[in-house]
Amino acid sequence: xxxxxxxxxxxRRAAGSLRTAVLAALVESPAHGYDLTNRLKRRMGPxxxxxxxxxxxxxxxxxxxxxxxxxxxxxxxxxxxxxxSVTPLGRHTHAGWLLERQPVPLVPADIxxxxxxxxxAQAAQLLAKLEEYELDCMEMQERAxxxxxxxxxxxxxxxxxxxxxxxxxxxxxxxxxxxARREIQEYLAQAR
Numbered sequence: 130x131x132x133x134x135x136x137x138x139x140x141r142r143a144a145g146s147l148r149t150a151v152l153a154a155l156v157e158s159p160a161h162g163y164d165l166t167n168r169l170k171r172r173m174g175p176x177x178x179x180x181x182x183x184x185x186x187x188x189x190x191x192x193x194x195x196x197x198x199x200x201x202x203x204x205x206x207x208x209x210x211x212x213x214s215v216t217p218l219g220r221h222t223h224a225g226w227l228l229e230r231q232p233v234p235l236v237p238a239d240i241x242x243x244x245x246x247x248x249x250a251q252a253a254q255l256l257a258k259l260e261e262y263e264l265d266c267m268e269m270q271e272r273a274x275x276x277x278x279x280x281x282x283x284x285x286x287x288x289x290x291x292x293x294x295x296x297x298x299x300x301x302x303x304x305x306x307x308x309a310r311r312e313i314q315e316y317l318a319q320a321r
Contacts, residue, residue: 150191151187152176152215154258155197156223157212162188174272174292184269188213223280244309252313259313263306270299 150169154160160168162185169179191197196219199211215223240262247255 146177146193147163147179147183148187151177151184152191152196155191155213155215156220161202161210161212163210165213172288174295181228191219195219215286221282235246249317252317255313256310259306259310263303266299266306270296270303 131303147169149164154165154168154172163181164186166179166181166184169177169184173179188199192199192213195216197213199217200211201209202212203209234265240258243251243255243258
């Protein structure tokens with residue numbers, strides 16, 4: 130399999146982002162994995178792709194590290210579920226994350242690497258990869274702007290700020306894609 134086929138789609142986010150979101154959600158309130166997944170999807174939208182399998186993996190890892198704990202809860206008519214909650218160590222870790230300086234995310238490393246280490250022979254594949262990335266960005270931008278909340282609550286305001294930031298970042302990504310595509314096409318035209 131070539132380098133272009135082996136790269137992950139841009140919408141896949143680093144495990145650290147999901148880990149941060151899961152722990153923050155547990156600080157807010159205990160939950161079972163499925164409920165937590167739905168809450169993450171509702172609150173984070175396209176910023177974070179949360180599928181139940183990955184959420185459960187993160188919950189189990191947080192539990193192993195002592196940042197979360199779980200108890201089996203029984204509800205009438207339902208099978209028992211593990212409800213996770215944050216531990217004191219988890220609260221302390223979350224508080225520390227709020228004080229940490231966060232790195233600035235740049236263009237996905239796989240796209241950079243593909244452009245930096247490819248040659249004219251891979252131009253068609255690069256253009257296809259850029260088009261795929263562009264479609265992903267446009268889809269995320271559409272989803273980010275779908276449901277602007279108009280309530281005056283803290284949560285609504287922070288969600289709106291997050292969605293606006295995502296929209297602005299995606300617009301910048303789309304401009305970058307246009308430039309990268311233009312550079313490739315101009316080079317190919319000159320090389321003929």
